[in-house]
Amino acid sequence: MKGLFTPPCLLLFLLLLLLLLLPVSSATTFWAKEKPNIVLMMVDDLGIGDLGCYGNNTISTPHIDRLAQIGVRLTQHLAAAPLCTPSRAAFLTGRYPVRSGMVGLGRVGAYIFSASSGGLPSNEVTFAKLAQGQGYNTALIGKWHLGLNCERAGDHCHHPANHGFDLFYGTPMTHLRDCIAGHGSVFAQVWPYVRYVVAASFWTAVLCFACLPAPFGGWRVGLGLLLIGAAAAGLYLVFDHLIGALNCVLMRDQQVVEKPYVSEDLTARMTWEAVDFMERNSGKPFLLFLSFLQVHTALFATPTLRESGPHGIYGDAVREVDWAVGFVVDTLERLNLRGNTLVYLTSDQGAHLEEVSDQGEVHHGSNGVYKAGKSTNWEGGIRVPGILSLPGLLPRGRVVDQPTSHMDLLPTLTALMGAPLPYDRSDPARWMIG
Numbered sequence: 001m002k003g004l005f006t007p008p009c010l011l012l013f014l015l016l017l018l019l020l021l022l023p024v025s026s027a028t029t030f031w032a033k034e035k036p037n038i039v040l041m042m043v044d045d046l047g048i049g050d051l052g053c054y055g056n057n058t059i060s061t062p063h064i065d066r067l068a069q070i071g072v073r074l075t076q077h078l079a080a081a082p083l084c085t086p087s088r089a090a091f092l093t094g095r096y097p098v099r100s101g102m103v104g105l106g107r108v109g110a111y112i113f114s115a116s117s118g119g120l121p122s123n124e125v126t127f128a129k130l131a132q133g134q135g136y137n138t139a140l141i142g143k144w145h146l147g148l149n150c151e152r153a154g155d156h157c158h159h160p161a162n163h164g165f166d167l168f169y170g171t172p173m174t175h176l177r178d179c180i181a182g183h184g185s186v187f188a189q190v191w192p193y194v195r196y197v198v199a200a201s202f203w204t205a206v207l208c209f210a211c212l213p214a215p216f217g218g219w220r221v222g223l224g225l226l227l228i229g230a231a232a233a234g235l236y237l238v239f240d241h242l243i244g245a246l247n248c249v250l251m252r253d254q255q256v257v258e259k260p261y262v263s264e265d266l267t268a269r270m271t272w273e274a275v276d277f278m279e280r281n282s283g284k285p286f287l288l289f290l291s292f293l294q295v296h297t298a299l300f301a302t303p304t305l306r307e308s309g310p311h312g313i314y315g316d317a318v319r320e321v322d323w324a325v326g327f328v329v330d331t332l333e334r335l336n337l338r339g340n341t342l343v344y345l346t347s348d349q350g351a352h353l354e355e356v357s358d359q360g361e362v363h364h365g366s367n368g369v370y371k372a373g374k375s376t377n378w379e380g381g382i383r384v385p386g387i388l389s390l391p392g393l394l395p396r397g398r399v400v401d402q403p404t405s406h407m408d409l410l411p412t413l414t415a416l417m418g419a420p421l422p423y424d425r426s427d428p429a430r431w432m433i434g
């Protein structure tokens, strides 16, 4: 027993301890010498084939292409799901959407009402929460789409503020067809059935009143049927007129500030907000998640960028996103932060090729060589652009053909920020750079 405490033994023990600690401490402090700022940009429904740097020669995206030129372009970058809600849950948490329960068992796999009672569980660890733990100031500007309330309107239990974002300026929901008058409705497929119910109850009621003797119907049944028809018609009218007002809302932190929001200049306003956030935080590390509403339907673009290009308003919307990316990167340069800021750009899933509105308007978008698009389980649904740029650390113009995923972002960011990975999770995460 005494032999264990002799000086050589103790020395050996200390050495072993040092060796054990070495890899851990080097992994967590290697990047942490100077914490890099983080700017993550996610476009909605943008196809991998829509960008110049991925081979598109008819939409001009000079700012995004430049980002790829000075950084790394991922050619096999994958979303965890071909639909917004699950894909975004996975992106933020680094875990498959099924782990947080953010998947739909039925046909609808995303939230379609801001009043839905579900959302990203509060025990999930997002990269924003980890960033806060490292002293970062964090902001989500733009689309959230991961739930809002639990029990009551206004309890905001799923609000971005509860998932690590100090600032939220954006939409709790997604952009919808119903958000712009004249662009149809996401519920368009349901309306024919409602019309059948209205028509069927009306005509059977007439039949009951007119020809059927009392035992088979009579006025009571007729009246009942008329009431069912009237209720269905009322529901249709209420839904058709209120969906936009109730779901297309813009929030600043916990307050609704615009209802329904005006979309035309919304990307510009969000970009200004992003610029303002970066300016205010230029002296300390920040994480900005700029989550575009474009290029989801109903398609929109600011009037100053509208042109009669070959891809109509879709092309204009992509160019507006490109403008915003350029503005953000220019701001980083102006603030002298570019060298120490990771800039990342992706899309939440493939372009929505299969979507056609009830007026026959197609969504457009190109998923390159991949088959089909958003909300299908073909490759085109999950292939997304992935561009990373961090001048001091990442090589210029590197093209990476290894498969990478949205879910690699969280472990990559933790490495950059010097944050510990949430090791209590059941599925191990891995690094994307390193």
Ligand SMILES: *[C@@H]1O[C@H](CO)[C@@H](O)[C@H](O)[C@H]1NC(C)=O
Pocket (backbone or CB within 6 Å): 049, 050, 055, 056, 057, 058, 059, 311, 314, 364, 365, 366, 368
């Ligand atoms: C460029 O994008 C447009 C719009 O999505 C698409 O129609 C076109 O096919 C794309 N071009 C290429 C070469 O992928």
